[in-house]
Amino acid sequence: MSLFGNMESSEKPRSGMMARLRAWRGGFVEESEAAASLDPVEPVLGATRPVHAAHAARKGTGAPAGSLGAYLRDADVTDVDAFETADGWSGTKTPNDVAGDDGADAGVHPGVPPAAALDDEALSFAMPENMVSGSPVEAPSAEARAEARDEVREVVRDEVREQVGDDPRAAADGAPRSERLDEGNSGDHDEPRGHNRQTPDEDKGEAQQRALAVSDIEYTPVGMPRLNSAQALADFKRVLCDTTPDATLRITPEARSEFVAVDMQAGMAVVIATREFHETALYATYLQDLERVHITVREEMVATADVIGGVYERARIRLSKHVPEGSRAIALFLDVIDAANTYGASDVHWESRDYLSDAEVRFRVDGDLYTYERMPKATILRALSAVYQDLVQSNTNSGNAFQPSAAQSAMIPIALATATLNLRWQSAPQMGGFDVALRMLDGNFRNYSVRMPEKMGLEASQLAIVEALGHVSGGAVLLSGETGSAKTTLLRALSFMVEDRELKKQYAVSMPSEYPLPWLSDQSVPRGLDETEEEFRRKVATIIRTLMRMDPDDLTIAEILDSTIAGLVVELALTGHPVRSTIHADSIIGVFMRLMGDRLRLAADEVASDKFINAVGNQKLIPLLCPHCKKPAADVMSADALETLRVKFGLDTAKMACRNDDGCEHCRKKGLLTRDGKVAAGTKGQTLAMELYRPTPEFLDRIVVRDWRGAERVWRKERTADFGSADMTGKTIYEHALYKASQGLIDPRFIDRGMKPFSVYSVMPDRDGRTPS
Numbered sequence: 001m002s003l004f005g006n007m008e009s010s011e012k013p014r015s016g017m018m019a020r021l022r023a024w025r026g027g028f029v030e031e032s033e034a035a036a037s038l039d040p041v042e043p044v045l046g047a048t049r050p051v052h053a054a055h056a057a058r059k060g061t062g063a064p065a066g067s068l069g070a071y072l073r074d075a076d077v078t079d080v081d082a083f084e085t086a087d088g089w090s091g092t093k094t095p096n097d098v099a100g101d102d103g104a105d106a107g108v109h110p111g112v113p114p115a116a117a118l119d120d121e122a123l124s125f126a127m128p129e130n131m132v133s134g135s136p137v138e139a140p141s142a143e144a145r146a147e148a149r150d151e152v153r154e155v156v157r158d159e160v161r162e163q164v165g166d167d168p169r170a171a172a173d174g175a176p177r178s179e180r181l182d183e184g185n186s187g188d189h190d191e192p193r194g195h196n197r198q199t200p201d202e203d204k205g206e207a208q209q210r211a212l213a214v215s216d217i218e219y220t221p222v223g224m225p226r227l228n229s230a231q232a233l234a235d236f237k238r239v240l241c242d243t244t245p246d247a248t249l250r251i252t253p254e255a256r257s258e259f260v261a262v263d264m265q266a267g268m269a270v271v272i273a274t275r276e277f278h279e280t281a282l283y284a285t286y287l288q289d290l291e292r293v294h295i296t297v298r299e300e301m302v303a304t305a306d307v308i309g310g311v312y313e314r315a316r317i318r319l320s321k322h323v324p325e326g327s328r329a330i331a332l333f334l335d336v337i338d339a340a341n342t343y344g345a346s347d348v349h350w351e352s353r354d355y356l357s358d359a360e361v362r363f364r365v366d367g368d369l370y371t372y373e374r375m376p377k378a379t380i381l382r383a384l385s386a387v388y389q390d391l392v393q394s395n396t397n398s399g400n401a402f403q404p405s406a407a408q409s410a411m412i413p414i415a416l417a418t419a420t421l422n423l424r425w426q427s428a429p430q431m432g433g434f435d436v437a438l439r440m441l442d443g444n445f446r447n448y449s450v451r452m453p454e455k456m457g458l459e460a461s462q463l464a465i466v467e468a469l470g471h472v473s474g475g476a477v478l479l480s481g482e483t484g485s486a487k488t489t490l491l492r493a494l495s496f497m498v499e500d501r502e503l504k505k506q507y508a509v510s511m512p513s514e515y516p517l518p519w520l521s522d523q524s525v526p527r528g529l530d531e532t533e534e535e536f537r538r539k540v541a542t543i544i545r546t547l548m549r550m551d552p553d554d555l556t557i558a559e560i561l562d563s564t565i566a567g568l569v570v571e572l573a574l575t576g577h578p579v580r581s582t583i584h585a586d587s588i589i590g591v592f593m594r595l596m597g598d599r600l601r602l603a604a605d606e607v608a609s610d611k612f613i614n615a616v617g618n619q620k621l622i623p624l625l626c627p628h629c630k631k632p633a634a635d636v637m638s639a640d641a642l643e644t645l646r647v648k649f650g651l652d653t654a655k656m657a658c659r660n661d662d663g664c665e666h667c668r669k670k671g672l673l674t675r676d677g678k679v680a681a682g683t684k685g686q687t688l689a690m691e692l693y694r695p696t697p698e699f700l701d702r703i704v705v706r707d708w709r710g711a712e713r714v715w716r717k718e719r720t721a722d723f724g725s726a727d728m729t730g731k732t733i734y735e736h737a738l739y740k741a742s743q744g745l746i747d748p749r750f751i752d753r754g755m756k757p758f759s760v761y762s763v764m765p766d767r768d769g770r771t772p773s
Contacts, residue, residue: 227272227303230310236262237389239315240269240295241286246394249289255282260311267294267400272301272308294400294530329386332379336361337423337440338416339372343669344685346440346484348423350384352377352404353433363672364484366683367623370672384436387412388425396512396526402427404434409527411512413443420444424514439484445516450496451489457687459736461728465615465692470497475614476573478560480585485619486688487582488514488558494580495520495556504553509543511558520556523547537562544568554578566600573612587732588616588693589712592703608704610697618733619690620755622746623659623683626667630657630682633748644758645748649723649738650772657744659683687745689737692728712764719766734761 227233240261241249249261258277261269269290277283278300287297303311340348345363352359359380361372381404388402388410397410404427412423422443427436442448453466469477477494479487492515495506506520513524523543527536541564547555548568560566560583572579585591595602606612633642633656645651663681672680693715695703702711719730723738731739734755741748752758765771 224278225299225301227301227307230307230314233262233270233272233311233314234264236264236270236315238263239312240290248293248295248394249286251286252282255286256312257305258308259283259286260308261286261290261297262311262315263295264298267296268298269295270299270301271297272303272311274305274308275302278302294528329379329382330390333383333387334414334416336372336383337414337421337438339363339671340440341416341419341421343672348438348440350380350436350438351430351433352380352435353430355432365669365672365680367621367686368680368683370669370680371675372672384427392425396524397425398527398531405429409512411514411524411526412438422514422516424512439514441514442516445518448516448518450493452493452497453490456486456490457740458690458692459726459728459739461726462690462692465694466494466497468694469494469615470499472578472614474573474576474578475611476569476579476581477615477617478591478613479580479582479617479619480588480591481582481619485621487619490619491556491580491582492517495554498554498578505551506554506556507547507550507552508556509540509547509558511540537564541565541568548572548577552577554580557581559583560600563599563601566595566602570602570606570612574606574609578614585618587618588691588715589708591616591618592711593708596703596706604704604706608700610695610700613695615692615694617690617692619688620733620737621686622689622737622740622750622754624685624687624745625657625659625747626664626682626684628666629660629662629664630744631660632656633658637749641748641752641758645738645741648758648763648773651724651738651742653742655744656741656748658749659747687740689733689740690728691731691733691736716764717767719764721766722772730766 240263241247241251241256241259243251243253243256248263251259255277258274259272261271264270271287271290273283290297336348340363343363343365345365347364349362349364349369350359351362357377358374359377360374361380362369363372364370385402388397388408389400391412391414392410393413398408399406402408407428408425409427410425412425414421414423420443422441424439424441425436426439427434453463458466479490481487495501495508495517496519498504498506501519508517508520508522510522510524512526513522525536525540525543531539540561544555544557544565545568548571552572555572555577557565557569557579558581560569560581569579569581583591583594585594592607594600595607596604633653636658637656642653642656645653645656659682661678661682663679667681667684669680674680696714696718699711699714702708702714716730716732721727721729723731723735724742726739728736728739734751737746737751737755738748740746741751763771763773
């Protein structure tokens with residue numbers, strides 16, 4: 001563009017044809033006075049003229065190709081007026097034939113017909129009438145065509161000389177113009193140009209092809225791309241929306257024919273809807289629902305109802321042909337879980353570290369952790385990612401894809417050949433890698449089994465308390481213990497043992513649900529990926545408040561998380577609703593300290609009420625010795641340790657036994673190794689050591705004044721039997737473990753190393769003030 005194209009000229013505009021030709025322009029894109037004086041031409045759709053070589057040469061930059069401006073610029077759309085020549089020949093009169101009205105040439109020589117039009121007119125003189133109807137005729141000779149062309153040139157030169165006069169600049173401009181006529185039309189033509197003329201019907205067909213009509217691309221009023229075919233959609237993983245309650249996005253049956261959302265990759269979706277449905281409020285609601293489950297809409301498209309139906313059909317065909325378990329990654333995962341179930345593992349650990357070449361898979365069997373296999377880290381990551389993407393139970397996962405850098409939880413139902421399991425997934429980032437821990441739980445809701453307290457290792461005195469808890473109206477049962485100490489298992493058994501439970505309405509609040517509880521209404525509460533601890537606690541409290549208004553007979557709450565939930569437990573217990581829950585503490589005294597501590601902040605008079613606590617317990621799982629290969633304690637333990645057991649605790653060490661690390665054919669677990677390379681052996685199963693107590697008024701009197709040591713003395717003073725007796729009244733979890741060791745069931749070294757050293761433990765006198773020593 002010219003540097004001075006936007007400057008106003010002070011020169012008085014010149015009038016007349018020759019003044020226009022002599023006027024200099026500030027730039028080649030500046031509008032000339034001649035061009036400015038042109039009247040706009042309204043195109044007539046459906047009428048065209050043939051495009052000649054001269055037109056093609058004029059095409060260049062400007063309006064985009066395919067636009068109305070491009071058609072007008074390139075003379076593909078023009079006004080066409082039919083006229084009859086003096087000698088009766090049919091012809092056309094275009095706007096370019098009108099003086100000063102040619103879009104490309106008028107700016108140079110207004111009123112002078114363009115070269116291509118002159119050639120057409122000259123050659124049309126020799127076109128017979130029957131040529132119009134398409135009848136074959138003999139083409140004129142080359143001499144006749146050249147003679148007609150020379151006559152036209154002479155006419156043009158005479159007109160130019162008359163208009164430009166003696167002006168040398170105009171004459172110079174005019175000479176090349178006529179020379180260009182020679183150059184543009186030089187060469188012999190085998191056929192006259194009129195030979196290519198078409199009949200009116202053929203002209204009409206060609207005009208319809210050239211006319212600016214409705215485009216093949218249908219532009220949508222909402223400005224979104226249109227999906228013309230279900231096959232045009234890229235491969236997707238699954239359809240996210242359905243009318244079933246367990247769908248990721250639940251939609252109405254009516255909306256299914258007009259809306260579909262597909263999962264393209266982890267957490268990324270494409271939404272397709274009809275034009276009409278896009279304008280409804282329900283469309284925006286569905287987008288918000290996808291956002292709530294942490295799915296980002298990558299693209300929105302419109303389509304017809306038939307295309308949307310085709311997308312659903314593609315998904316149906318894909319599901320019928322594709323089984324996720326058949327993939328290598330998921331197959332590897334299932335093989336590992338099947339092996340863990342065969343070994344009787346309670347947990348499966350997947351450990352990956354950046355500084356190690358392989359990841360490690362470990363099983364917890366009988367309380368101990370053994371290495372099952374080492375695999376490439378990439379293989380482990382693919383398996384875990386595929387499982388978290390395809391196998392997790394809906395509404396239990398925190399996130400739609402496995403993220404090693406974030407803590408995530410989920411429940412994964414697995415159907416093996418010999419068992420139906422429910423895996424509790426918990427993953428967390430570690431220094432230089434990540435860990436995934438899977439708790440293996442019973443997942444058979446149809447043929448479920450409940451592990452009763454008598455099979456857990458409880459003694460008769462403890463079972464009597466458990467039995468009495470099924471006949472209460474109000475009050476709370478609080479269990480404490482470390483992770484993996486069977487607290488949830490015992491809570492499940494307590495809810496199952498409620499008398500006349502078929503006539504009662506029982507509820508449970510799980511975080512999330514782990515075991516099948518088909519005899520009650522179970523509310524599973526998963527943790528969201530972006531959900532804070534405070535938000536999660538508020539959600540749990542809201543659910544408990546809702547259940548309080550749903551006519552409950554008793555309630556099982558997975559865990560007391562904060563003061564709000566603790567207050568709701570007190571409210572339920574004191575209003576006649578039996579409540580069962582767990583709490584983090586290391587003893588029954590620790591439970592009361594937690595309840596009245598700074599975090600839970602329960603009132604002392606409420607905690608010390610005789611209607612609040614029905615029973616409180618603390619428990620721990622301990623490995624059982626293999627009865628076939630266990631070694632006598634006298635052959636393994638030191639004399640000092642045996643003497644302490646005899647003197648301080650008054651135990652008979654004759655029956656005591658220790659673990660045989662070499663094992664036997666009954667307990668050796670081939671394929672499981674310790675990290676020092678030894679085969680897992682020496683244990684067979686686990687047993688429960690527990691302290692279980694029903695508070696007395698004297699005990700509660702010490703609690704209300706926060707006399708923790710006095711309360712412990714009151715409790716332990718109720719002991720009436722020695723440590724070698726099965727009567728657990730007034731005994732601690734440590735003393736229950738000592739009894740099991742005296743019977744040769746567990747290794748006494750486990751107590752000394754894993755609970756508290758023999759020399760440190762404090763022995764209190766019994767009811768009569770006696771101690772074993």
